[in-house]
Every structure is written in C-alpha cells, then in structure tokens.
Amino acid sequence: MTDSRVGKYVGFGEYDMRNAAHYNSQAWKMAESKRQVETLCRYDARLFRRSTLDRLVPPVVKEVRVSWLRDGAEVDADVSSTDTLADGDWSFQLHSYLELTPRRGERVSCRVDHSSLRTSLEVDWDTSSLDAKYLKMTVGIICFFLGFTAAAGGAAYYWWKQRFAFRPLGSQGHTSPRHPSELLIF
Structure with a gap:
C-alpha cells in the first residue's frame, strides 16, 4: 500500500x-x-x-421533526427548540425542551420523525423518579403518624400513672397485712 x-x-x-x-x-x-x-x-x-x-452556506435540514406528546396528544405550548447545529463530522444535533410540571401516571414522550426512519421514534420520559418521590413521602407520613401515636400513648400512660399512682396500702387508710398468709392472690 x-x-x-x-x-x-x-x-x-x-x-x-x-x-x-x-x-x-x-x-x-x-x-x-x-x-x-x-x-x-x-x-x-x-x-x-x-x-x-470550505462551504460558507449552512446546510438546510428539512427532514427532522421533533414533537412532544402528553398522554398521546401533541403539545405545542411551552416547547422550545434550538436551531440545527452542525457537529463537524457530517452529523447534526437539535435540542428540544418541554417545560412542564409532571403529574403522576402521566405519559410524556418525545417523538422524532426523520427520513432515515421507517416509523416515528418515540422515547418515553422515565417517571419512576416521581413514583419514588411519592413512595418516600408516603413512608414519611406513615412514620410521622406512628411516632405521633407512640408519643401520645406514652404521654397518656405517663399522665395516667401520675394521676392514679400506686400508693402503699397504709397511706390510703388501709392497714397492711400482718402475715403473708393474709395476702389475697387473684
């Protein structure tokens, strides 16, 4: 060679x-x-x-279309996209953003249509972080109520113990048994 x-x-x-x-x-x-x-x-x-x-005229790309879907319906509001940017190696990139407040159970997808694809390419947004957020919040609420219940039960027991405190029989006007056989066992 x-x-x-x-x-x-x-x-x-x-x-x-x-x-x-x-x-x-x-x-x-x-x-x-x-x-x-x-x-x-x-x-x-x-x-x-x-x-x-050395080409001075930028290429025109007409074959790429990016759209956003919420539960299967196309979204037009709150969508912004960049111009097509050349990477210098005959490939290009396009950035598209959807501004939204995610809701649990909602399906959000990005759809790309391109002449090289036989069908549209749809990529679902992973909502597992939302499920984890709600799971953490639920566990936190349950732990709070368990702690609150334990604290309230402890306070009630302390109050009851103070109010009806055990006093020796002699201090309540009763005489104490003189012999162990005089104790009543239930």
Whole structure:
C-alpha cells in the first residue's frame, strides 16, 4: 500500500514488507504511484475540502421533526427548540425542551420523525423518579403518624400513672397485712 505522506510503499506484515521493498526498488512503479497521488488523491481531497469544509452556506435540514406528546396528544405550548447545529463530522444535533410540571401516571414522550426512519421514534420520559418521590413521602407520613401515636400513648400512660399512682396500702387508710398468709392472690 502506498503511503503518500512518506512517498513510498509500506507493509504491515512480513509478506507486505517484502512486496513494499520490491515496489520501492522499481523506479517506474514509484513514478506511477506519485502521478496517481497528484492526479487522483490530492485532486479529490481539494474537491472534498471545497465542497464541504470550505462551504460558507449552512446546510438546510428539512427532514427532522421533533414533537412532544402528553398522554398521546401533541403539545405545542411551552416547547422550545434550538436551531440545527452542525457537529463537524457530517452529523447534526437539535435540542428540544418541554417545560412542564409532571403529574403522576402521566405519559410524556418525545417523538422524532426523520427520513432515515421507517416509523416515528418515540422515547418515553422515565417517571419512576416521581413514583419514588411519592413512595418516600408516603413512608414519611406513615412514620410521622406512628411516632405521633407512640408519643401520645406514652404521654397518656405517663399522665395516667401520675394521676392514679400506686400508693402503699397504709397511706390510703388501709392497714397492711400482718402475715403473708393474709395476702389475697387473684
């Protein structure tokens, strides 16, 4: 294979390197190779540069359409999009934004229509973060009420214990039993 940067044939394996050495030793073969580089390769490179890289008129892209869907219905309000931006490698990008306050159970999708696609490409927005948010909130509310119930029960028990505190029998006007056999067991 000819490497136009070094102006000679190069090989990458043992067999290719022997062939490259053979071709490099033939003056007519080297002259033909240089002519091909000048007439074909450099001409094509200049033509490519003029038609693509040095082009001053931006390309017009008409084949891409981005739309937003909420529960299957197309949304026109609160949608903003950028112009088509060239990436420099024959690819382009377009940014589209939908401003919304998400609702639980709602299906939000971005639909792309392009000439290279057989059918529209729809990408659903992942609403699992909303479900996790509601799950966290529900668990928090349940824990709050459990804690509140435990605190209220503890306070009621403390109040009851203070109000009806255990007093020795002697302090309530009763006499204490003199012998253990006088205790009543229920």
